[in-house]
Amino acid sequence: MSKLINPTDLNFLLYQVFQADQLNQLEAFKEHDRSTYDAVLRTAEHIAEAYFLPHNAKADAQEPHFDGQRVTTVDEVKVAWQHFADAGLINARHAYDDGGMQLPALIHSACNAFFMSANPSTAGYPFLTSAAANVIHAFGTEEQKHTYLPAMFSGQFAGTMALTEPDVGSSLGDLTTKAIPQDDGSYRIKGQKMYISGGDQDITDNIVHLVLARIEGAPAGVKGISLFIVPKIRVNADGQLGDHNDVQLAGLLHKMGYRGTTSTVLNFGEQDDCHGWLIGEANQGLSYMFKMMNEARIGVGLGAAMIGYRGYLESLDYARQRPQGRAVGERDPLSKPLNIIEHADVKRMLLAQKSYVEGSLALCLFAARLVDESEQGQQQDSAILLDLLTPVVKSFPSFYGPKANDLAIQVLGGSGYTREYPVEQCYRDNRLNPIHEGTHGIQSLDLLGRKLWQHNGKGQQLLLARIQQTLTRAQQHDALQPLCQSYQQHLNTLVKTTMTLGQTLQQGNAELGLANSALYLDMMGRCVIGWLWLEMAEKALSSELADEFIHGKLQTARYFIRWELPEIEHQAQLLCGLDTTCMDMQNHWF
Amino acid sequence: MSKLINPTDLNFLLYQVFQADQLNQLEAFKEHDRSTYDAVLRTAEHIAEAYFLPHNAKADAQEPHFDGQRVTTVDEVKVAWQHFADAGLINARHAYDDGGMQLPALIHSACNAFFMSANPSTAGYPFLTSAAANVIHAFGTEEQKHTYLPAMFSGQFAGTMALTEPDVGSSLGDLTTKAIPQDDGSYRIKGQKMYISGGDQDITDNIVHLVLARIEGAPAGVKGISLFIVPKIRVNADGQLGDHNDVQLAGLLHKMGYRGTTSTVLNFGEQDDCHGWLIGEANQGLSYMFKMMNEARIGVGLGAAMIGYRGYLESLDYARQRPQGRAVGERDPLSKPLNIIEHADVKRMLLAQKSYVEGSLALCLFAARLVDESEQGQQQDSAILLDLLTPVVKSFPSFYGPKANDLAIQVLGGSGYTREYPVEQCYRDNRLNPIHEGTHGIQSLDLLGRKLWQHNGKGQQLLLARIQQTLTRAQQHDALQPLCQSYQQHLNTLVKTTMTLGQTLQQGNAELGLANSALYLDMMGRCVIGWLWLEMAEKALSSELADEFIHGKLQTARYFIRWELPEIEHQAQLLCGLDTTCMDMQNHWF
The missing domain is CATH 1.10.540.10 (Acyl-CoA dehydrogenase/oxidase, N-terminal domain)
Structure with a gap:
């Protein structure tokens, strides 16, 4: 394989x-x-x-x-x-x-x-x-x-996105990099950017930085941010490389994983000679960047899913080959050891991984399908649904991919903890994903504070309609009926929770309504992935694929819906009760 | 601080x-x-x-x-x-x-x-x-x-415990290192050991390895294992160092974290000249080693708790000093950013860490108190309770300590992912703890397959009696009454689950009863830590300590009992229903 x-x-x-x-x-x-x-x-x-x-x-x-x-x-x-x-x-x-x-x-x-x-x-x-x-x-x-x-x-030039600054992580409205208009229509850029991936390297002849900066005199906050093309080396009219553009590498950051991609601190315009060219209109930079960021968020989800997937395959391979221990109740010390895949607890760790990573990959491919439908077919509905789901597509794989990698290490035991086996690196690499392109916290505020309510909640309706279609088809299969029943029950919980939070927010109680947003994001993620597992199980059962493949999809759907999905019930209790435990905690009580 | x-x-x-x-x-x-x-x-x-x-x-x-x-x-x-x-x-x-x-x-x-x-x-x-x-x-x-x-x-000599072999991780009964009796009463040791921490170094003059090996002709399995003193360099009768003892370092293993401690592959007796001296009686090695291992397991728990604790303090410090973002609803982009500790989701991440690491430290100190009572006071009850709790003392901190370190990174965001901040190393270091000295899986089988039922379940009774004492005291405080009520309800769930599993095991259905043992271990851990949080809250409220400290303990007890403990209800459903989802999964369905 x-x-x-x-x-x-x-x-x-x-x-x-x-x-x-x-x-x-x-x-x-x-x-x-x-x-x-x-x-x-x-x-x-x-x-x-x-x-x-x-x-x-x-x-x-x-x-x-x-x-x-x-x-x-x-x-x-x-x-x-x-x-x-x-x-x-x-x-x-x-x-x-x-x-x-x-x-x-x-x-x-x-x-x-x-x-x-x-x-x-x-x-x-x-x-x-x-x-x-x-x-x-x-x-x-x-x-x-x-x-x-x-x-x-x-491949002659590479590109980057330069948003973050040393004192400005998630709140881009506070960024301070300046752009000073010049008579020739260009700008002089001045400021420092941090955590710029690929911000310098020795792979390409040139690097095209897309830099967020504030034109002198622009409004404060996010409304005064513009987007600039800032090449490392200027490009002459004939396409030849010209002078260095006063973009200096201040230093590399040393990450836990993802080490092969440079993470840089860049100084723009230390010598007041960094030229930038405005993209589109002034002060509209964030909306342009969000096009890139939405794509990047789906990309992060896919990356997290695949690092998880790689770890899953490695641990599966190991579990199939490593003899250790015997069946429960086998007392003969001279009997042959089992391969560890035969132990129930190892199966649990493999099943959990399979449910996370194959579910995550399905989610990311679904998002890509929506991109196609919305861009090429001009289907407004697909665009709305994609918009709703983007925080989930970014976050679910970013949270459960590393969890899968954690389990992959556990399957390998001591070997998994050494750099002699690849699962160790997967674990370190994947830890970046819940952080960059908007942390979990940011994604959860985006989902609960904004996305759910856009277009009068149309995204929710579209999602529920898609789920209902799957349930209708799935119920035709005897093997799926009990899963459909459980799923429907948990879906009702999600709907009720969303309504309660919606009412709270509508009443102007934003602080209270958003206090436990991270919990809601996880709940929504589990429901979406549970749906995709039903969808996969239904499609597998309707297919002519090998029995073993079909059994695998069916059993993993069972695992996810029996083991993982029901945890939303307790999350719903906290959310619907507008629990204030975290919000009430005070700085000096820690 | x-x-x-x-x-x-x-x-x-x-x-x-x-x-x-x-x-x-x-x-x-x-x-x-x-x-x-x-x-x-x-x-x-x-x-x-x-x-x-x-x-x-x-x-x-x-x-x-x-x-x-x-x-x-x-x-x-x-x-x-x-x-x-x-x-x-x-x-x-x-x-x-x-x-x-x-x-x-x-x-x-x-x-x-x-x-x-x-x-x-x-x-x-x-x-x-x-x-x-x-x-x-x-x-x-x-x-x-x-x-x-x-x-x-x-400090002239260091010591190690040499159990594991390349093909023998958790199942010590399969180990193959040989001990050949000599006329002078000593043995010649021959075999390879792996993952031996501190197995070589340049810190001390000598290293005293305690080696598990099988005397020629000994019974198969765990009943034929003996324990030997095998120094790196032999010690003469006058205490001076003598000849090298044919213990060769075959190589170092390269770990994800805990890198400062060497992890070694050692060859004993490649030249047939490795002398070992039997400790105690032949074939009793495992019982001696278990004394060391039980101590080591409590030590692992403590280590996991403290690496978690260190990360918590670092992230708390960062959250108090890092300005970023504004209160929900604050629309003025020129308003001063808040320190991130003021955001509800950051409070959540700090509260969760506090609940895990202070709870884990309390558990480890409780275990140490039981060691004192059982060793010095010869209290049989304390020994029985300690024995029951050892898998929990090893496992809860090993699972929740790394979880705390994960949250510490998340609090720091991009900074947390770099080696420029200490939380990154904490995360890597702590990942060892769920593996060594018996993995989670092994601990869960020890708890559910053995410890619960020893002395006719006396350990359970002793634990419940201690919990009841805490509840009786805690109920005197108005602030704790609702927490006591919730706790009692979840405790009943634990008791019921234990009974159901006990009956299944008693009926000889070991495979079914133990299939989800890892879930039971987590459930037991949450109940024990929930109890210790009630105990801490009660003692804090009864103390004359600063109000802020008391509020902190009370609010964290609330967090743990409201947010973390209720997840056992779903675990109990799976356990009481003798769920076979994992057990039923087949190798070739993956």
């Missing part, structure tokens, strides 16, 4: 659950069919296995180094990067006319999944570049597109 | 909750009083802060190195080790006649807590040495004691 993704599972998700073969009903994808999809998926898998996987541990052990002058990364990163770019994967989703493959987001996400499983750190460079290019493509001038996009697509 | 332990909390636990000042009613401690306890605690804290804390991060970054000839550790480890030994802390609990301080386990554990918080890796060396010395002291001959103990107490 592939070390990166179970191929049966991926095909099942793409073609049975999310009906990728029907995407060609959308205009943009009409020239595609399963054969073109499979070809690009095989290419992605090959490049991931041949050029990304082999140096995953090495790039961790020999993390990027800054000698005060330049950054050094292991050589394999550049080779991997170039293979990725040469295969057309940086601009795979762009139009044929722009040199792209017009690939659906669903298939593109599946391609990305291989890289995230193989080597999330090295994958970070092309993924960030894609995201930055997409912003320029969507909001830049023709000249800006012409100057930067071909070089970003070919 | 101290970076290692909140001093008010420690004094409260020692003197108010566990009444250390009444320990002098036990014969061995009659010459002690609070002033002698406080003196040794101050010494421990000073040595921990001055000699252990400063190199905690350095010993992690520059982990021990093996060049094929010898191991190198950072110099500070040896200095710290010698300060520890010189202060008499290795043999602090031994009798005055043996050069010890006759210190109660309760006070000794509190001393150890400082070192575990400051630098668990360096603390590993003296703690293992103490444990090995205790076994020799308890079961060795006078000659063995005379040969090894003075040098171990003075």
Whole structure:
């Protein structure tokens, strides 16, 4: 079996659950069919296995180094990067006319999944570049597109998003980087940015930073933020590289994991000579950046799912091969030890992992399907549902992916705790995901404070309708009836909780209504994943796949709905009771 | 405030909750009083802060190195080790006649807590040495004691426990290391051991390995295991060091954390010249080792609690100083940001940590109090209760300590994920604790398969009686009445679940009864910690301590009993229903 993704599972998700073969009903994808999809998926898998996987541990052990002058990364990163770019994967989703493959987001996400499983750190460079290019493509001038996009697509330039500052993490409204207008229409940028992933490296000739800054005299807060293109090296009119643009690497941050991707502190305009070019309109920067961030949030979810998935496959492999202990009740010390996969508690740890990571991957692919529907089919409903679910797509995998990696280590025991086995790195790498692109706390406020109520709660209705469709189909299968019944009961709890919190917020009691938002985010995540497990079980039972695969999906659906979902009942009690235990705690009582 | 332990909390636990000042009613401690306890605690804290804390991060970054000839550790480890030994802390609990301080386990554990918080890796060396010395002291001959103990107490020799082998992790009955009897009464040892902590180092002149091996012709399984003293360098009759003893370091293992403590693969008798000396009787090795292991399990619990505690204090400190974001509903972008401790979700993360780590420390100190009562007072009841609780003392802190460290990182956000802040290392260090000295799975089988039913369930009765005493006192406080009521309800659930599982096991259905043992272990842990929170809240309310401290204990008791304890209800449903979801899963369905 592939070390990166179970191929049966991926095909099942793409073609049975999310009906990728029907995407060609959308205009943009009409020239595609399963054969073109499979070809690009095989290419992605090959490049991931041949050029990304082999140096995953090495790039961790020999993390990027800054000698005060330049950054050094292991050589394999550049080779991997170039293979990725040469295969057309940086601009795979762009139009044929722009040199792209017009690939659906669903298939593109599946391609990305291989890289995230193989080597999330090295994958970070092309993924960030894609995201930055997409912003320029969507909001830049023709000249800006012409100057930067071909070089970003070919792998000559990389891209970053430069939001965070040393004193400004989650509250972007407080950022202080300045942009001073110049007579030629450009700006001089001045300020410091921190935690900029890929902010410097020795892989590409140039780096295109997308920088959030405040134009002199702009309003305070989020309403005065603009977005700028700030290349590391200026690009002349003829496309040749010009002068250095006064973007200085102040230092690298040393992370627990994800070490292969540089995390940087950058000084812009220390010599007052950092040129920036405004993207779109002044003071609209945050809305442009949010396009990129929403994509990035789905990408973080997918990354978290896949690091979890990799750990699951590794621990499954180990459990199948490692003899240790005997069946309960076996008293003969000379009897042959069992492989540990036969122990109930090891099965529990594998089942939990399977439920988290296959559920998370399904969720991320569902989000990608919604991207396709909303972008290409102009379906407003899909856009609304995607908007509602984005905090869940970012957060559920980011919370349960690391939990899966924790269990993978536990399955391996002492071996799992050493760097001699890959699950150790998975655990460290994945710990980043609940933090970047908006922490859990931020996502939960976004969900409960905003997303649920947009368009008069239309997103909720759309989600419930989708769930109802699944339940109707699932109830046709005897094996699923008891699960449907339990699920319906817990779904009612979610609906009731949402109403109670909605009323509280409507009455103006925002502090009280939002106090336990993190709990609500988890509850919503469990309900969404529980639904996707029912959906997978139903599609599996309706398929002609191998019995063992179908049993696996069915038993994991049982696990998730019996073991994981019911915990929302206690969460609902706290939420519906508007529990104030945390809110009431005082600084000096700690 | 101290970076290692909140001093008010420690004094409260020692003197108010566990009444250390009444320990002098036990014969061995009659010459002690609070002033002698406080003196040794101050010494421990000073040595921990001055000699252990400063190199905690350095010993992690520059982990021990093996060049094929010898191991190198950072110099500070040896200095710290010698300060520890010189202060008499290795043999602090031994009798005055043996050069010890006759210190109660309760006070000794509190001393150890400082070192575990400051630098668990360096603390590993003296703690293992103490444990090995205790076994020799308890079961060795006078000659063995005379040969090894003075040098171990003075810090000249270190000690290890060498159980695990490459193919034998948790099932010791399968170990294959051989012991071949010699005419002079000694044995030749031959075999390989793995994951031996402190198995080699450059800190001490000699290392005394306690090795489990099988004497030629011994019965198979656990009944044929004997325990041997196997020094790295032989000790002549005059106490001088003699020849090397054919114990070879095959290599170091590279751990995720706890890097400062070497983890080794050792070859015994590659040249057929490894001499070992039997401890006690042949084939009784496992019972001797279990004395050491029970101590070690309580030590692991304490270590996990303290690494969690350290992370909690660091994140609390950060949250109090880091401005970010504004109150819900504050719309003025020019208003001053709040320190993040004012956000409800940050309070949640700090409260959860406080509930886990202060609860875990209380549990470990309670276990130490039981050690004192059972060893010194010869109280059979305390020994039985300690025996029942040992799996919980090992496991609850090992599971919830890392969870606390995870939350500490989340409080710090991006900073928490970098090695520039100490919470990152805490997270890696603590991940070892659910694995070594018996994994969660092993502990849960020990609890549910054995400990609960020993002495006709006397341990359960003793625990329930202690809980009832707390409830009776707590109900006198108005503030605690609703908590007592909830607690009683959940306790009933535990009792009912225990009965159901007991009946299943009694009917010979061991596989079914034990299938979900890990769930039961967590359930028991939550009930025990919930009880200790009621106990702490009651003692705090009855004290004359500062209002803020009392409020803190009360609110954390509320948090634990409202937020964490009720999750046992769903666990009970699965357990009482003898759920077979995990057991039924099949290898090839994954």
